[in-house]
Amino acid sequence: MTERQQETEAPPLLETRDLTVEFPNPAGGWTPVVQQVSFTVGQGESVALVGESGSGKTVTSLAVMGLTGVMGGRVAGGSVHFDGRELTALPEREWRGLRGPGMGMIFQQPIRSLNPAFTVGDQIAESVRRHLGFNRKAARTRAIEMLDLVQIPRAAERVDDYPHAFSGGMCQRVMIAMVMACNPRLLIADEPTTALDVTVQERILQLLRELQEQTGVSLLFVSHDLAVVAELCQKVIVMYAGEVAEQGTAADIFLRPRHPYTSGLLAAIPKPGLRSDRRLEAIPGSIPAPGSWPAGCRFHDRCPHREPGRCDSRHPDLTPAGPANEARCLRTSEIELQGVTVA
Numbered sequence: 487m488t489e490r491q492q493e494t495e496a497p498p499l500l501e502t503r504d505l506t507v508e509f510p511n512p513a514g515g516w517t518p519v520v521q522q523v524s525f526t527v528g529q530g531e532s533v534a535l536v537g538e539s540g541s542g543k544t545v546t547s548l549a550v551m552g553l554t555g556v557m558g559g560r561v562a563g564g565s566v567h568f569d570g571r572e573l574t575a576l577p578e579r580e581w582r583g584l585r586g587p588g589m590g591m592i593f594q595q596p597i598r599s600l601n602p603a604f605t606v607g608d609q610i611a612e613s614v615r616r617h618l619g620f621n622r623k624a625a626r627t628r629a630i631e632m633l634d635l636v637q638i639p640r641a642a643e644r645v646d647d648y649p650h651a652f653s654g655g656m657c658q659r660v661m662i663a664m665v666m667a668c669n670p671r672l673l674i675a676d677e678p679t680t681a682l683d684v685t686v687q688e689r690i691l692q693l694l695r696e697l698q699e700q701t702g703v704s705l706l707f708v709s710h711d712l713a714v715v716a717e718l719c720q721k722v723i724v725m726y727a728g729e730v731a732e733q734g735t736a737a738d739i740f741l742r743p744r745h746p747y748t749s750g751l752l753a754a755i756p757k758p759g760l761r762s763d764r765r766l767e768a769i770p771g772s773i774p775a776p777g778s779w780p781a782g783c784r785f786h787d788r789c790p791h792r793e794p795g796r797c798d799s800r801h802p803d804l805t806p807a808g809p810a811n812e813a814r815c816l817r818t819s820e821i822e823l824q825g826v827t828v829a
């Protein structure tokens with residue numbers, strides 16, 4: 487067996503199967519906000535979870551981290567396997583050993599995730615002391631090493647600075663240092679560059695790429711921005727109204743999307759680096775709220791390719807479409823959708 491075959495056949499690090507998450511509704515019941523979401527993240531792979539605001543990306547990634555309950559929701563169905571273990575019924579005390587050395591998460595507003603009352607060094611050190619049992623001195627050394635790894639200049643001095651002394655981009659580096667200090671196998675990054683200037687954004691993406699090369703960490707990258715995803719991810723999962731609309735290799739999704747929603751997202755994003763012959767156009771309408779998902783295809787009322795009487799009555803399954811994609815569209819084999827070229 488070749489090395490490549492072995493790689494392909496290795497079990498994924500993360501696998502969600504039919505994951506369904508619900509939140510309480512004002513009527514006293516539960517409303518699904520994420521429904522039957524299945525995807526995998528392989529060892530060392532970088533996978534993007536994309537879609538407009540409200541599509542269910544954050545809820546999905548927080549469910550992977552076992553944080554649904556903290557938000558007041560519940561996993562109502564499906565499974566999450568991480569490194570061979572099923573996590574949805576894992577007791578909280580076992581989660582504590584898994585978050586940190588198993589998986590870590592960074593967010594859009596790093597400054598909010600850091601405690602303003604402690605130096606960044608103390609916060610990184612605390613994380614490795616708690617999760618890896620380092621003593622005080624070793625933890626401080628690790629904190630400096632990590633600040634150095636995320637390319638914060640003069641790491642040995644800056645380790646004693648408080649978060650307010652760092653810019654937004656530098657705070658995000660500190661957060662990455664804190665999470666990576668425990669050597670996680672999976673890094674979940676939820677819109678980590680959205681709040682940053684374009685040039686800073688570029689540098690953070692570059693850093694994530696380098697960290698992946700150096701450490702082999704797997705990446706689940708949550709973003710509404712397909713252009714950013716194009717630079718970083720091998721696989722793309724497109725979410726719409728709480729479910730997967732399309733998933734496949736990034737190359738295939740960008741060049742030849744199989745779901746009109748993906749094609750719409752590609753057309754709506756102006757970025758150098760992505761070339762399209764089409765005029766920029768936003769997808770008309772807005773994403774329906776959980777509990778108000780329309781019958782049939784959930785995207786049908788915004789879709790330029792909808793067929794009345796069909797798309798508004800039958801809910802499509804996710805079915806193979808193209809060499810490496812799956813799409814949830816009844817008309818996928820009948821329509822020609824335009825993609826973009828990644829420069």
Ligand SMILES: Nc1ncnc2c1ncn2[C@@H]1O[C@H](COP(=O)(O)OP(=O)(O)OP(=O)(O)O)[C@@H](O)[C@H]1O
Nearest residue numbers: 509519538539540541542543544545546557558776
């Ligand atoms: N704690 C909560 N209680 C009730 N509903 C929630 C809660 N958190 C999220 N939701 C709902 O779940 C749906 C999906 O939200 P989610 O944050 O996952 O979307 P998203 O795609 O990550 O969007 P964004 O990019 O804006 O974060 C939304 O309709 C949201 O209102």
